[in-house]
Amino acid sequence: MANMLIIDDDQHLRKLVRTYGEVEGFHCQEAEDGEHALEAARKTSFDILVLDVMMPDMDGFDVLKEIRLTSQVPVIMLTARDEEYDKLKGFELGADDYISKPFSPKELMARVRAVLRRSGKNQTDSITFGRLSIDPASRTVLLHSQKLNLPPKEFDLLLKLAQNERVVLSREKLLQTVWGYNYYGDVRTVDTHIKSLREHLGQYRKLIQTVWGVGYKLEYMEEI
Amino acid sequence: MANMLIIDDDQHLRKLVRTYGEVEGFHCQEAEDGEHALEAARKTSFDILVLDVMMPDMDGFDVLKEIRLTSQVPVIMLTARDEEYDKLKGFELGADDYISKPFSPKELMARVRAVLRRSGKNQTDSITFGRLSIDPASRTVLLHSQKLNLPPKEFDLLLKLAQNERVVLSREKLLQTVWGYNYYGDVRTVDTHIKSLREHLGQYRKLIQTVWGVGYKLEYMEEI
């Protein structure tokens, strides 16, 4: 299972993030300041860092700068509200995402998943939502441990949506990325495939949400 | 939704850039020469310009020089070849980036995103006010950790106001930026959407304030 390093001077916040992280199945380690974080990062290889910006002595950016000298590990930064400039600085230094305090732990975890998914450029890793699992390598989908036979286009469509969890993709974008850049068909073709895909997904049809006037997105919610 | 102005004498190239721009979610407008570009820029406020250097009569540098007299809008220049001289001149005049023809549309869009991010017009970061959080990527609004379903226009309107916190936006400005530069409807339509948006926001309706005789603004105060 994946390793998570939580870096924050606030012990309660560390604890909070840890609790949610562990629910998601991470091995969590905590660091109370930059020094300890860098030391921990030297000793262990982490799969994701959750890094607070505002810390005494060495702030989050300093830590990130150090980290980035040797590693491309995914980093999510915690910023106080209204720190537009900080956001920018964070992204330039190579943060993968940020979230403003106060945040809901659920949202943080959703972003953690999304970042891991994105940074796992490894197309061969399968993507899982509850009891639905998508494996790009073998091009198979498992639903309740049972193989689901999807037609090629539907599989590609599902995979694209899954790789962009929580991000709305317009019909045009989907056509471009799934059908190809030189496809000039009817945009509504997407709808037809979505319909068919939803039928195949059974109760998991709720994963695929229509964003009225914009497009479609895949969003996983615990209760499925 | 951001406005993009594409300035090039080559109609096919304009069309190409437009197509990709629209996939990325921009409202796109085209200008076939410097004159038309300046006129369009006077009428509409754009978030980014894509400007060809080589054009008959008034070339890209002339256009940029004019634009920079009144505006700091991000500009990406298209240069014919890998001309060091062009790059230099462009940067001196205040271009934000350049790209040599022939270019891949994907790369152009990557640069557009990068420039917008640098200029602080990041469209993808979520914005939080107390217990209200707006996420452009997933087009969701969380109010007290609960999802708020807003119609497209209301979401765009809220996002625009949020991205301009404490800045009064006139109805005309809102129509132009949210509805699009080519919308010619009743100005009072804005009022109707504001009303509906306020209803949806519940106690957070106080966020959206009427500035009598001018327009609307979003202002967050701790006590909500």
Add this chain to the structure above:
DNA sequence: GAAAATTGTGAGAAATTTGTGAACGAAATG
């Protein structure tokens, strides 16, 4: 305080967008 200007609001028609079933040819399968 009356008049004028501006904004709030309710209701409903109009327009837009999406869901869906059906049809048809292309492609894959055996």
Add this chain to the structure above:
DNA sequence: CATTTCGTTCACAAATTTCTCACAATTTTC
């Protein structure tokens, strides 16, 4: 080569949103 599956388009129904308008309420101006 017959059969099945797949991809696409289309038309219509259903759902949702957008827009306009009239009038009420509020604020400003005179």
